[in-house]
Amino acid sequence: MISKGSSRSFHQCFNLCSSVFNLQTATPGGKPIDFSGVDDSTARWVQEFSVKPYANPAKLESIDEPVCAVGQGVAALCCATEEQKWIFSGYSMTGPSVFELVRSPEFANLPLIVEDFIKDNGGSYTASIEDAVHVVLDRHLVTGQNVQSTSAAVNNLILLCSSR
Known part of the structure; x- marks a missing residue:
């Protein structure tokens, strides 16, 4: 599971998956998870999560298991490279559409537009x-466009893992 954006979406993914899988988080380079959108309803969960063993991410580049990224979490995939080549x-x-991104007050400060990055680096993007x-x-990658896609993405991850 990868998350960068919504702590609510990550929390939902984690709760759906933890009852079915032994989970391991993964980020590019094994860097700490960057939770944004932490509010009163998720702050306690994020704090409790961060002290658990599975909160220490593995290196995404070394994962040979199914990967699920949703919404802004798809941006984390953009950092995954081997020998300066994007692994995806x-x-x-998919990931957040430009139309979804421009509604955010943080739009002007985004380091990249997921759609552009995917297309510019040899991927195929749909929204x-x-x-x-x-x-x-x-293949082994499940992506969801936005927070609304969280449950569908996780269900696809479960189906993918069941077929292996």
């Missing part, structure tokens, strides 16, 4: 209308 080149995926559920499954 040639994959089909649905704003706030619609949209999930893409390609």
Whole structure:
């Protein structure tokens, strides 16, 4: 599981998956998870999560297991490189659409636009209308466009793991 954006979406993913899997978080380079959007309803959970053993991320580049990223968490995939080549080149995926991103007050400060990065680095990007559920499954990678896609993405991850 990868998350960078919504702590609410990560919390939802984690709760859905933890009853089915032994989880390991993974980030590019094994860097700490960057939770944003922490509010009163998620602050306590984030604090409790951060002291658990599974909160220490593995290096995404070394993971040979299914990966699920949703919404702004898809941006974390953009940092995953080996020998200066993006490891998801040639994959089909989704992430937040530009139309969804421009509504955020943080839009002007975003370090990258996921859609542009994917297309510029050899991936195939698709999106649905704003706030619609949209999930893409390609090989071992499941991506969801936005927070609304969280449950569908996790269910696809569960199905993918069940078929292995």
